Amino acid sequence: MTRTGSLGRLGYGLAGLGGLLVLMEAVPRLGLVDARFLPPASEILGTLAGQLVTPELWIALGETMRGWALGLALAFWAAVVLGVVIGIVPGLRGLTSSTVEFLRPIPSVALVPLATLLFGPSLGSTLMLVVYASFWQVLIQVLYGVAAVDSVAFDTARSYGLSAWSRVRHLVWPTALPYVMTGLRLAAAVAFILAVTAELVIGSPGLGAEIQVAQSSGAVPAVYALIVLAGLVGIGVNAAVRLLERRVLAWHPAVRSEVAA
Amino acid sequence: MRVVRLLALPVLLVLAWWAVSGSSFYLPSPDRVGRAFAETWFSERLVLDVLPSVGRLLAGYVLAGLLGVGLGVLIGLSRRLRATLEPVLEFFRAIPPPVLVPLIMLLAGIDTPMKVLVIVSGCVWPILLNTVEGVRALDEVLSDTCRMYGVRGASRMRRFVLRGASPQIMAGLRQALSIGIILMVISEMFASSSGLGFTIVLFQRQFQIAEMWSGILLLGLLGLALSVLFRGVERRVLSWYYGSGAERA
Amino acid sequence: MLEISSLGKVYESRGRRVEAIGSITFGVGSGELVCVVGPSGCGKTTLLRCIAGLLPASAGEVRVAGVPVTGPPPNMAVVFQEYGRSLFPWMTVRENVELPLKEKRLPAGRRRELVGESLTAVGLIEAAEAHPWQLSGGMQQRVAIARAVAYEPQVLLMDEPFAAVDAQTRADLEDLILRLWRDLGVTTLFVTHDIDEAVYLGQRVIVLSSSPTTVMEDLKIDLPAERDQVATRSLPRFGELRGHVYRQIQRARGTR
Numbered sequence: 001m002t003r004t005g006s007l008g009r010l011g012y013g014l015a016g017l018g019g020l021l022v023l024m025e026a027v028p029r030l031g032l033v034d035a036r037f038l039p040p041a042s043e044i045l046g047t048l049a050g051q052l053v054t055p056e057l058w059i060a061l062g063e064t065m066r067g068w069a070l071g072l073a074l075a076f077w078a079a080v081v082l083g084v085v086i087g088i089v090p091g092l093r094g095l096t097s098s099t100v101e102f103l104r105p106i107p108s109v110a111l112v113p114l115a116t117l118l119f120g121p122s123l124g125s126t127l128m129l130v131v132y133a134s135f136w137q138v139l140i141q142v143l144y145g146v147a148a149v150d151s152v153a154f155d156t157a158r159s160y161g162l163s164a165w166s167r168v169r170h171l172v173w174p175t176a177l178p179y180v181m182t183g184l185r186l187a188a189a190v191a192f193i194l195a196v197t198a199e200l201v202i203g204s205p206g207l208g209a210e211i212q213v214a215q216s217s218g219a220v221p222a223v224y225a226l227i228v229l230a231g232l233v234g235i236g237v238n239a240a241v242r243l244l245e246r247r248v249l250a251w252h253p254a255v256r257s258e259v260a261a
Numbered sequence: 262m263r264v265v266r267l268l269a270l271p272v273l274l275v276l277a278w279w280a281v282s283g284s285s286f287y288l289p290s291p292d293r294v295g296r297a298f299a300e301t302w303f304s305e306r307l308v309l310d311v312l313p314s315v316g317r318l319l320a321g322y323v324l325a326g327l328l329g330v331g332l333g334v335l336i337g338l339s340r341r342l343r344a345t346l347e348p349v350l351e352f353f354r355a356i357p358p359p360v361l362v363p364l365i366m367l368l369a370g371i372d373t374p375m376k377v378l379v380i381v382s383g384c385v386w387p388i389l390l391n392t393v394e395g396v397r398a399l400d401e402v403l404s405d406t407c408r409m410y411g412v413r414g415a416s417r418m419r420r421f422v423l424r425g426a427s428p429q430i431m432a433g434l435r436q437a438l439s440i441g442i443i444l445m446v447i448s449e450m451f452a453s454s455s456g457l458g459f460t461i462v463l464f465q466r467q468f469q470i471a472e473m474w475s476g477i478l479l480l481g482l483l484g485l486a487l488s489v490l491f492r493g494v495e496r497r498v499l500s501w502y503y504g505s506g507a508e509r510a
Numbered sequence: 511m512l513e514i515s516s517l518g519k520v521y522e523s524r525g526r527r528v529e530a531i532g533s534i535t536f537g538v539g540s541g542e543l544v545c546v547v548g549p550s551g552c553g554k555t556t557l558l559r560c561i562a563g564l565l566p567a568s569a570g571e572v573r574v575a576g577v578p579v580t581g582p583p584p585n586m587a588v589v590f591q592e593y594g595r596s597l598f599p600w601m602t603v604r605e606n607v608e609l610p611l612k613e614k615r616l617p618a619g620r621r622r623e624l625v626g627e628s629l630t631a632v633g634l635i636e637a638a639e640a641h642p643w644q645l646s647g648g649m650q651q652r653v654a655i656a657r658a659v660a661y662e663p664q665v666l667l668m669d670e671p672f673a674a675v676d677a678q679t680r681a682d683l684e685d686l687i688l689r690l691w692r693d694l695g696v697t698t699l700f701v702t703h704d705i706d707e708a709v710y711l712g713q714r715v716i717v718l719s720s721s722p723t724t725v726m727e728d729l730k731i732d733l734p735a736e737r738d739q740v741a742t743r744s745l746p747r748f749g750e751l752r753g754h755v756y757r758q759i760q761r762a763r764g765t766r
Contacts, residue, residue, distance in 0.1 A: 012344035020349050037368050098267040099274065102481075105488040107442040109458075110480035112450060113465035113473050117287055193357040193443075200359055201447050208360065215363035223367065227360050234355030402595035405564055408581075409588045410610035410661065420609065424600045501600040505643035 039221045048225035064206035071130025072191040079138035087146025108133035121203035129194045134187035141183030145176025181245040188241040289471040298475035314457040318445040321380025329385045333392025358383030371452040379448045384437035391433025395426025428502050511697040512538040518569035530556045532722035543698040545708035548718030549763045554701045558669045587658035591670040593651040597642040604638040607657045628660035648679035666698045705755045719762045
C-alpha cells in the first residue's frame, strides 16, 4: 500500500534468505564454528540434492506424509462428529466439559511409551500420537463453532419443523465451518510435528527415523539436510491447508478471526 | 448439581476402565496405577527426576520468552527488517521442533544445557513471530498519541508497544508452552539418565506397566497444571482485552 | 502563537507525485479559536498532521510561539477524530489522562490535581476508574479532551473530533469546547467538515480549497461572543455566514 510494495517485500524477503545462506556458508568456512558441527550451506544443500534422487528418501517422506494424512483425517472426522453431537444435544456440553478440559492439555508425547508397547516402531505408533494431538485442536474449534450458532436461528429452524439432520446440515455446519477450518489448520501443523516425533523417538519409518539414523551414524550434513527438508515440508503443509481453507470459505461472508483456544 | 455434572462422566470413565482393566496386560486397574503413582512419585524421584525436568522446562521457556519478545519487538518496529527476516523466520517455525533434538545433541552434548537449548530453540519461534505480528498491528492513532504527548523511549515500550502487542504475545506464549512440554519430554527420552521422560521410558522398557501409566498420568497432570496456571496469568494480563470485546472484532 | 507560512505537502511514491497541499498561509493569535473547513478530501487531516509535527512538510514552515516545528512540539495537544483508538484500552480513564503528565515528570500531587480538575471539567470524574471501552463514544471523546486539557498546552489542535458522535452529543461537546476555551484561554485550531459547527464555534473560519489545497478565504465571524445552540443558530447573521461559507465550498468543489 505504501512505499514498500509487494514487489519490494519480495525483494527484501529474498535478500533475507540469501543473507541466511551466505551466513551459513561463511561461518564454517571462516572457521568461526567447526565445520564438523555446522557444515557450509552449499554442502548441506548438496547433500539434500544428492538424497533427493534416492528412492529411500522419497519412501521415507511418503511414510511421514501417510502417517500425517491418515492421522489427521481420523482425528478430524472423529472430532467433527463428536463435537457436533456434544454441541447440539442439550446438556451434553456441561457433562463433558470437565473431561475435555482434563484430557486436552495432556501432552501427546506422554503416550510414547504406551504406543511403543502396543505398536512398536510402526505406523500404528505414529497414528496414535498424531490422532491424540490433533483431535483436541479440531474438537475445541468445533465446540466453539456450534456454540456460535444463533439460538434464535436455531429456534426458528425448529419451529419450521426442520429435522435434526437438516438443522445440522443447513444451520450448524455452515456456521461452524470457519471454526472447523481453523481447527483443521492448527491440527495439520500439530499432526506433522507429532508424526516426525513418533518416527524420531519410537523409530516408526519416515523422515524422523532417517534423521535419527543419520545422527547416530555421525552424518552431520545429512542431519542438516533432512532438517531443511522437514522445514520445507512443514511450509508446504501450512500453505496447502491455508489454500484449502480459503477455497472452502470463499463463499463465507464473515472472515472469522481466530478464537483463543 | 454442578458437582454432579462435573464429576459424572469422569467417574463413569474410571468405572469403565476398572471393568475392562483385567482383560489386558497393558491396562492395569485404576487402583494399581494409583498405588504406583503414590509409591513412584512421592519419593526421592520427585526431587531427582520431576523437579529438574520442570526446572529445565521453565528455564528454557523463560529464556525463549525473553529472546522471542525482545527480538520480536525489534523486528516488528522496523518495516525493512520485518520484510527481510519474515521468510527466514517462517522457515524456522515450520521445522518440527523435535528434529532439533538430535541436532542440538550433536552440538551441545546430552547434559542440561542441551535440554534447555532444545526447549529454547523450539519455543522461541511462535513467540517471536507472534510478537512481530502484534507490534506490526499496533494502532497508528495510539502511536501518534504517544508522539504528541511525549511518550517515548522505555515508557513508550512498556506502556504502549508491549501492552498493545500483548494479545498476540500471549497467543505465542501459549503455543510455545505446549511445544516446550513436548521438547522437555523427548529431550529426556532421547539420551538421558534422569528426568521425567527418561523415567517413563525406563518403566516401559522394564515392563513396569502400572508405573508407566502413573508417569503418563503425572505428565497429564503437569500439562493440566501449567495450562491452568497460564490461563490465570492470561486472564490477568489481558483483562482489558477480553473486556473490550476486541477479540471478537 | 501559531503561524503557518507557505506550507506545502507532496506525497511521492514510485513515479507518482500527488500534491496534497499547494500552499497554505495563515496564523492563529494567542487565545484565539479558529476553525478550518474545506470540501471532503481536501487534505484537512494532512494539514493538521503537518502542524502537529507528525508529518514532515514538503515546503514552508509552521511556528509555534516563534519556534519552528520539526516534531511534535511539547506545548501542543491534539484531540483525534478516532476517539476509540486514541485512548489506551488497557488503562483506566484516570491513567489515560495522567500518562502525559507522568511523561512531563510532574510531581504526583500536581498530577492528581490536574487530572481531577480536567475530569471534573468534562463531567467524568465519576468514571475515573472505568476503562474507556466501558464508556459511550461521546464520553470517550470527553476523556480525550480532558487529557488534552490536563496537559496544559499553549496550542490545542482538534481533528474533526465530533465527526463520529450523534447529533445531541455533538451539540453538548461543542458547548463543552467553548466553555473550556473561554475558561482556559488556550489557542485552539479546530478542523471540521461541518460548516455549521465551524461558524458556531469559531472567531474566524479558514475556508480551504480542494486539493492541492490553498486558503480560499479567511473569514471573521462577527457573531456575539456568547454563543448559544438555539439563540446563536437562529440569528440572521448566522444564516448569512453559513450561506457564504457554503457557497465558497461549493465553488471549491466546482473548480476541482
